[in-house]
Amino acid sequence: MEKFTKLTARAVPLPLNDVDTDMILPAQFLTSTSREGFGEKLFRRLRDTDASFPLNQEKFSDGQILIGGRNFGCGSSREHAVWAIAGGGFKAVIAKSFADIFYNNSAKNGLLLVTLADAVIDRVLADAHSGQYEVTVDLEKQTVNLPDGSAFSFDYDPFRKHCMLNGLDDIDYILSHKSKIDQFRRQQDNNRFFSTLGN
Amino acid sequence: MSPKSIVEKIWEAHVVEQLSGHPAVLAVDLMLIHEVTSAQAFQTLADKGLEVADPSRMLATLDHSIPTRKNRFEIFDADAKNQVETLRRNCNRHGIPLCEMDSGTQGVVHVVGPEQGLTQPGMVIVCGDSHTATHGAFGALAFGIGTSEVGHVLATGCLLQQKPKIMSVEFKGRLRKGVYAKDAILKLIAQIGVSGANGYVIEYCGEAVRHFSMEERMTICNMSIECGGRAGLFGPDSTTLEYLRGRTRVPKGAEWERAVEYWRSFVSDPGCAYDRSVVVDLDQLKPMVTWGTTPGQGCDIGSKIPSLASFPAAEQASVKRALEYMGLNEGEAIAETPIDWAFVGSCTNGRIEDLRAAAQVLKGRKVHKNVTMYVVPGSEAVMKQAQEEGLDRVFVEAGADFRMPGCSMCLAMNDDKVPEGKRCVSSSNRNFMGRQGPGSRTHLASPATVAASAVEGRIVSPEKYL
Missing domain, CATH: 3.30.499.10 (Aconitase, domain 3)
Known part of the structure; x- marks a missing residue:
């Protein structure tokens, strides 16, 4: 997994609530068996039907921080949505709130999700419209710095922070508990009443 | 001992390891697999040189990308065809049973698990699909996961999870003629909003839920995610057991009796605590x-x-x-x-x-x-x-x-x-x-x-x- 430590980049405002995973990546693009190639499909339907959509505007073309509203990433569990955002060049999303599965999936891919107060987000959404709005996100310090000099701290789970700062995958952590897992399975076998195999 | 909810009981029965300040290593009983969210996970296993930990805890089906016309074996879209063939290859390679078309078992992933009797009370069930909450109808803690996590479960049978908060949703009254479980869940979502249950697992309770059939419970649990709840569940009761009895993957004889006793332990104790409670009135509900x-x-x-x-x-x-x-x-x-x-x-x-x-x-x-x-x-x-x-x-x-x-x-x-x-x-x-x-x-x-x-x-x- 790619590390995330600190980033200063152009903010791209997406002033919508409940941005769902079908908006982020329509299901028609889900037939790929790769993790690559989803970046150009990011928000494809909105980009195709709305010329003024931020991702269609040249001034946002090098943006790496997406600013969203409430309940960003709701809907399906498709991790492809995260791959699309990361593939589209974004390293962080700052929003009022996120849907649970999307939040988990992002953390597994080095995409940093930051929640800030509604009033702060509303201000950023308005100001970032200019296309001249650079934001600094510092995961080590858990702060977001805005161009007007204001700074805001954000909550972040300490374990996730450790993984993000060091680019660690969960799978290695789980595998390090293998003997404990094997022991647990042996103890629990008596309460197992199914198998997917055999007749 | 303080009274516990069904979610806490299932959680505690599945924590393999919980280090301070870390998420729990949570054991998964069953993972359901479909063609759309699995290929990249199998690829991760191949890249890391890992094998599937326990194929007898996995079941795969074909549902999302396949045609529904009569001659459905012919898939015209090259990517969809490749996706289906990739799942067949992965199942074959790892010994994972696949509900193949025309086998009598194929179907939508959240329909086939319950009808085979694989969805049982007290289990932790996951799938790379947000509607996995469906299986909560049986008193299982069932939730959708991303493809990275599908890989974790394939390789280790476990996931890293934070203990969820619990919301009770009490249904009051009875559904009138022409009003269905679908109307009840649409009402709940309208009432609390599409992010109303973010961060929560929902336990559906109240006198009314005892009158719901298993199909109705599945419809309600299925859409828990539409109000933000990763999982939703009903405590098991006689309706649950009657549905399970005699199904292909359910034990028989003395083993059935033992299973029933175990399953019946997964109900919420009277007076258990919830982080949030909501009431939905069914008497006044219209389509x-x-x-x-x-x-x-x-x-x-x-x-x-x-x-x-x-x-x-x-x-x-x-x-x-x-x-x-x-x-x-x-x-x-x-x-x-x-x-x-x-x-x-x-x-x-x-x-x-x-x-x-x-x-x-x-x-x-x-x-x-x-x-x-x-x-x-x-x-x-x-x-x-x-x-x-x-x-x-x-x-x-x-x-x-x-x-x-x-x-x-x-x-x-x-x-x-x-x-x-x-x-x-x-x-x-x-x-x-x-x-x-x-x-x-x-x-x-x-x-x-x-x-x-x-x-x-x-x-x-x-x-x-x-």
Whole structure:
């Protein structure tokens, strides 16, 4: 997994609530068996039907921080949505709130999700419209710095922070508990009443 | 000992390791697999040189990308074909059983698990699919995961998880004739909003839930994610046990008795604590339909689309955008809106009870000439049952298309799509912009409402047809 430590980049405002995973990546693009190639499909339907959509505007073309509203990433569990955002060049999303599965999936891919107060987000959404709005996100310090000099701290789970700062995958952590897992399975076998195999 | 909820009991029975400041290593009993969210996970295993930890805890099916026409073995879309063949190859390579087409077991992932008896009380069940909450109907903690996590479970049988908060949703009263479980869950979502249960697992409780069939419970649990709840569940009771008895993957004889005793321990203790509690009144509930582009934008069919001014200022832009997309106006009646398509199917409402409800309305009637109607059974077993009951003939004689099992036009990633600008009343779970096809307009409703609306060619309540 790619590390995330600190980033200063152009903010791209997406002033919508409940941005769902079908908006982020329509299901028609889900037939790929790769993790690559989803970046150009990011928000494809909105980009195709709305010329003024931020991702269609040249001034946002090098943006790496997406600013969203409430309940960003709701809907399906498709991790492809995260791959699309990361593939589209974004390293962080700052929003009022996120849907649970999307939040988990992002953390597994080095995409940093930051929640800030509604009033702060509303201000950023308005100001970032200019296309001249650079934001600094510092995961080590858990702060977001805005161009007007204001700074805001954000909550972040300490374990996730450790993984993000060091680019660690969960799978290695789980595998390090293998003997404990094997022991647990042996103890629990008596309460197992199914198998997917055999007749 | 302090009283515990079912969620806490399942959680505690599955924690392998919980180090201070870390998420728990949580054991997964069963993982369901489909073609869309698994290929990259199997690739991770290959890249890391890992094997599947326990294939007897895995079951795969084909549902999302496959056609639902009669000759469905031929997939014209090259990527979809590759995706299906990739799953076949991965299952074969790792010894994971696959519910292959025409085997009698294939179907939508959340329909096949329960009907084989694999979904049992007290289990932790996951799948790379947000509607995994469906399995909570049996008193299992079941939730959707991403593809990275599918890889973790393949390789280790475990996941890293934070202990969830728990919300109780108490259903009060009884559903009236013409009002279904789908209406109850649409009501809950409208009531608490599409992010109302973010961070929570929902336990559905109250006297009313004991009257719900397993199919009704599955419909309600299925859409828990539409109000943000990763999982939703019902404590197991005699209805649960009667459903499970005799199913293929359920033990028999003395082992059945032992299983029942174990399963019955997974109920909430009286007086257990919840982080949040919500009450939904079923007595006053009427058939629901959505008017917007989130599952929370719904109302009863007899009422009007709310005015923009009735929403908080911060919401109004989203609502306006939704209404523009849907081609509807604030303050207008939702009933009588002309429709072009009708869909009965999906993991939400593709089970035998759902087909029966639709058939009850359609029997001896015709689908309106302006409407194309698809009825897609959730599985081969549901299809067979429907045929044995003669439901297929009811649908065909009404002019509907009775198709082969699959996700079909719930999500527009196979051949079944609602054309651009067309309006569909659908028994599925999401009305997001473009969900049923680019530019499609979706109104979520119960199967009976879908059928009644198909007959009249406009959105109507099914009450007078029952």
